[in-house]
Amino acid sequence: MSEPVVSIGEFSRLTYLSIKTLRHYHDVGLLEPAAVDPSSGYRRYSLEQVSQAHLIRRLRDLEMPVPEVRTVLAASDADARDRAIRTHLARMEAQLASTRAVVASLRDLLAPLPALDVTFVDLPAQPVLVVRDVVEAHASARWYDDARLRLEATLDQSRLTATGPYGATWAHAFFENERGEVAAFAPVAFGGGLPARRSDPGVRLEELPAGRFATADHIGSLDDFDRTYGALGSHAIRHAAPLADPIREHYLHDRTEVQWPVRTQ
Known part of the structure; x- marks a missing residue:
């Protein structure tokens, strides 16, 4: 038995994603609706797509670029998908460490510089x-x-x-x-x-x-x-x-x- 399909409004509530965001994901090729009515253009989604939408949302929250999200979604297996995600997480962690270092340096800049022994x-x-x-x-x-x-x-x-x-x-x-x-x-x-x-x-x-x-x-x-x-x-x-x-x-x-x-x- 095939999974039921739902309207974009219903899918919005299931995924906690706005209709505007779902349309954007469709336009950039991240989340293709299960069906699009050729006369009205109404989008309908399968319940099987809910977990995929949740994954896309988290990857975009991590500021993963759209092409890399496509790579994750197109991964041939779970190992390939997880490698792509780990690579991005490592990059995010490096950026976070860099941001923390800059924040610490800025705090130090607010304090007087100790006298330099020249x-x-x-x-x-x-x-x-x-x-x-x-x-x-x-x-x-x-x-x-x-x-x-x-x-x-x-x-x-x-x-x-x-x-x-x-x-x-x-x-x-x-x-x-x-x-x-x-x-x-x-x-x-x-x-x-x-x-x-x-x-x-x-x-x-x-x-x-x-x-x-x-x-x-x-x-x-x-x-x-x-x-x-x-x-x-x-x-x-x-x-x-x-x-x-x-x-x-x-x-x-x-x-x-x-x-x-x-x-x-």
């Missing part, structure tokens, strides 16, 4: 193992992680040993244009060298130039990294003459040391 240091030239590239801002974290692995692999192949924390230099264009040169580096001792033939010729031995820097530590979430930059850069402007040289960062276990280049006195 010192001026004169650094000698430093030999480094380095990877350079022009990097898009949105991909910079992934690029640095890859560059660090390349540095570590080259150190393992060479006679060099890292003598300090890994770091990176960031050209002004990176901040101004969201795209600029970044150099990931590992400080090394004088002497030794790289093998003539190595697996990654993009890793080179160079020298960071000597210079004077306004230096401060950033501790805590990277969501507030901009506040450290703002405070350190402002201090450098008030008490020295900043240079257009790249900003340096050193990545320690519990903090990031930021070095703002200034004119040598």
